[in-house]
Amino acid sequence: MALAEHEALVRLFCERPDLAADLLTRSLRVQLPDYDYAGLESADLTEVTPTERRADSVIAFRRKSPDDEPEPVLAVIVEVQRDRDSDKLWSWPLYLSSLRSRLRCPVMLLVVAPDAAIARWCARPIGLGHPGMVLTPLVVGPAEVPVITDPGQVAEDLELAVLSVIHHADTPQGPEILEALLTALHNLDRDQAGMYADMVRAALPGEIWDHLEKHLKTETYEYLSDWARDNIAKGKAEGKAEGQAEAILTVLSARGIEVPEDISEKIRKCHDLDRLAAWLRAAATVDSSDALLDDVS
Template sequence: MPSVVHDTLNSLFRNRPELAAELLRDRFGVHVPPDAPVHVTTSDFNDRPSRDSQADTVILVGSSRDPLHGIIVEIQQDVDDSKRRGLARYAAALWLRLDRPVSVLVVCPNPKVAAWAAEPIRTTLPGYVLSAEVLGPALIPKVTDPAQAADNPELAAISVMAHGRHRAVVTAFMTALEKVPLDHAPHYYEYAHRLASPAARRILEEIMSSTTWPVYSPFAREHFGKGLAEGRTEGQAESLLTVIHMRGITVPGEVKERIMSCRDHDQLDTWLQRAVGATSLDEIFGAD
């Protein structure tokens, strides 16, 4: 079942898929071709009518016509042995599709789940054993340098999730927002806020309300506040699209536009609740 953390992490990778390639290179030593375009592609691996072959996010390194490397990103918050077969199937299907190297990156906010996900996945196909690259709290860097946080705000937000109990991590993230375009800063703040523990959220809110935070002018605070409200509804819209996608429902362009342009928090929440158990768009939007 999708959750706020699950959907937020997916949004970070979908909004800047280069993050996956960077993590594989920098944290795991995987050879992912540098200086090549990186983009999100379809995550549907169904070869028969089913709902069990949708990866969270699939990323291609290289051009769409001639990719160099495939990356499957899965967000795993709980131990679920049924997912292991799915990961092996995703990797095999993407390899067959691309005939190129494929990496599976599993992001686990919980250390126990990370240890479970790191175990090799043995299949009934002779010789096929999948070992995923698992990004657990121990491998997520503590980003305490505001300059590094500004260069990679997605990684800084994930660092807040894993290490938000360290005030220096939260302070670096908030300081970095001064260097992020003012119309983007609210979105990154909302990402971090959704990923953070209650203790880290208190630090985030304390810094934002203080006079020492760089965005301190009345105009900037008003602009940031408006942006934050817009960021929250945009985050809801992204979560709604993710849930619909996970339900295996196709979203036409006009429906996506309706969702992304909606600024009514309550309406988006209503649609999101309906989407969790929906099998068609009519079940989500038919009553409106």
């Protein structure tokens, strides 16, 4: 359920944009300019090109002015990264330059990576070619997120506590961290508590959640919020599509049919289950991968 896992982390910053400032200052020791409030900006960073470019979240920190509109003093692009994606080495510099041009203020890239190996990969400097121009992403991985096991501390910073669960779920302290969060959530109204609990459930891979749930003192967990139910349903559909795509490629490979990278990518990116089912049937009889796409239009 990669989609649900990804969206759960993005949602945290939508609920509290100041979370980006907390991570930058407390976890990464980055000094920020004085500002009055933080708010979401459009995450569409498309330039005048055919390719759509959209970051996970964009947060602008603005300072109030007595005469004019509040002006941005800093903008932060938040990206959630759960695996290696070499395309980001090209798109992240573009995101920054596009946002800097749009808001006319300094910009930063904050990457949230719950896996330690992925966090290290994301933190590698990206050379742009021009002398002196190197982008080094600011990355929050497990080492930068505190372990929070005190329900009182959870109540003071729910979003950071959610990050704590997600980043440390597969450690020996995982059950204790989750128990502290769920205990603190009992003091919130049902809708708000359900939203935060569902974020955690959606963000964790199934096998990790199953392990944690065995150690919980609370009752068996059920999804509470419409947001979670919608995203879990999308995630299940996405997972089914991925399985169909791999089955198609496996059949073609077993039959000795070569599949060029562009066709393989097209099959993997398709989320139309009916089309994928038709491709899977055709994969058993076609003579080439081109014929597969031609037969099912």
